[in-house]
Amino acid sequence: MASATSTIFVASVLGVLLYNARLASATPSPSVSDTLFRTSNVTGGPVDEIKCYALPYGAIGIFSHLLTFWTIAWMSVGKTPLWPFFEMKTYKFDMFLACAALCTCIPIASITMHRCRLSWHFLLICIWKLVTSVSLACITLHRCWIIRKEGNPSHGRKDTELQRLGGYQAAQTYESYNNGMYAHNDSRSDLPSPAAQFRNNPYGSSPSAQNNSRSGIFSRDELTNNNSKPRDTAPLWWLVLYLSGTIVGMVGLCSLLWTTFRKDATIRHLTYGFGAVLAIIPILVAIFWYVHHLEMSEQGKRGFLLAVWQTLSGSFVAFVAVFGVFSSLYSDLVLGSIANNLFGMPSDDFAPLYWAWFIAKRVPLLSL
Structure with missing residues (x-):
């Protein structure tokens, strides 16, 4: 279900982008929404374009993403995020929290996407952040469904x-x-x-x-003793949707940095560090599995094929995990550098949207 949803999502986004490619530089006709939601000038480069972006970034964005990853990790294995020593046992209250987060994040992201509609780079980044929130809510709802199913066996x-x-x-x-x-x-x-x-x-x-x-x-x-029962980790499949959104957002972020990479030393250093992490951790995982198989007594063709398979698959999984986690942190640092605001404090014109989004994403953290 999660993989099918992510496939449909990526196909829809690509279809919309291809359909509107020739209109990307067209000047939109004035409308009522232009009066209600001010749109920044897109001719001034990333520094002016980021003024439309009303979602957390910088140090605050990093803190927000770390809390999101913490919630996803414990929610996926059925533990309460605030106190992981306890199992999740309720589902009605947790479903309410997930729905409340969705009903808050979707309108805020929609307003931000409308503000940034003249800059497709930030539009893709907004889609990325929205998909992250939707993935967290879907993981919460999936866990609630599992708890309800286990509490009412046939x-x-x-x-x-x-x-x-x-x-x-x-x-x-x-x-x-x-x-x-x-x-x-x-x-x-x-x-x-x-x-x-x-x-x-x-x-x-x-x-x-x-x-x-x-x-x-x-x-x-x-x-009622279910201690020996294997834990249901099916909610982790929603990470496929999250990774799909990450790929879409990184396309927008990389295109945004295309013109500033050579001019901005801070962005270059951040990019080099991000690339080093993407390369080093999968290599270390591959070395671990290779050494592990060297110490095994099993030899021959079967042992060699098993060593190659586990080395390649382990490094690939490590690369996907590192890409999914560090891409969000990298984007927060880059956006903070572009805005000359590494801490990520919002301006007065969109501070309510900024903090409402931050609080709404923390709601699933209260799941019981």
Whole structure:
């Protein structure tokens, strides 16, 4: 689902860009929106064009992105972002938070995109930031759906669990009584009644006895023990959508820097550092896997192919992860350098939009 959504998104963006390519330099006709939302002069280069950009950048943007990555990381594995020692157990409140973030970020991003409509570089960067917020909200909603699904298992799933614990056949009914245990409701006369079972063993059967008997009594802890169940990391697939938006945004950022790269030493140094990180970390990962396979006793063609596969795949995954994380941080530093505002404090004309966006993106951090 996530991969299909990201594919449709990228195709739509490219289609819109190709359709409007010849109109990119045309002067728009005056409209009511030009009066409501002032558009900066796009002929003055990046320094003037960035005045339309009303989203966080600079040091504040970096802090915002780090909090976003923190939230995504813990949300993907079902932990509460504010206190990762606890599992996420609620879904209604978390769904409300995700929807509130979406309903706030989408209008703010739309206004910013309208302000920057004469500069396609910043338009793509705005799309990038919007996709990041949408990806975070989708991960939150997906996790809520998983929590809801696990909290309301189907009847067949209960039968499977009971069958695993006590050796029962499925399609039986179970009734609870006062001692908190579960009894098998069967019409067979050779089975003792629940009251007789309770008198014989008021604390329930031991795990080993339950596995070898057909009494049908299970402790509530055993029925709800899911510690051995593998964690569902399906929400991570929404990162495909995030990476798609990152590619679109980096296209706009690189085109923005095309004319200023040689003139601005700060941007050159930031770009060199970004490129070094993109190269060094995947190389280190490749070296790790290569050395790891050298120490293994398995040799021959199969061992060689396995070493090549894990070395290449590990370095590729590392490159994608580094690109996804450091691209956002790099863009914040570059935009801060262009605006001569590395801290990223907004001007008075769009400060409400700026801080509203910053707060709205923090809302999923409160998920329980």
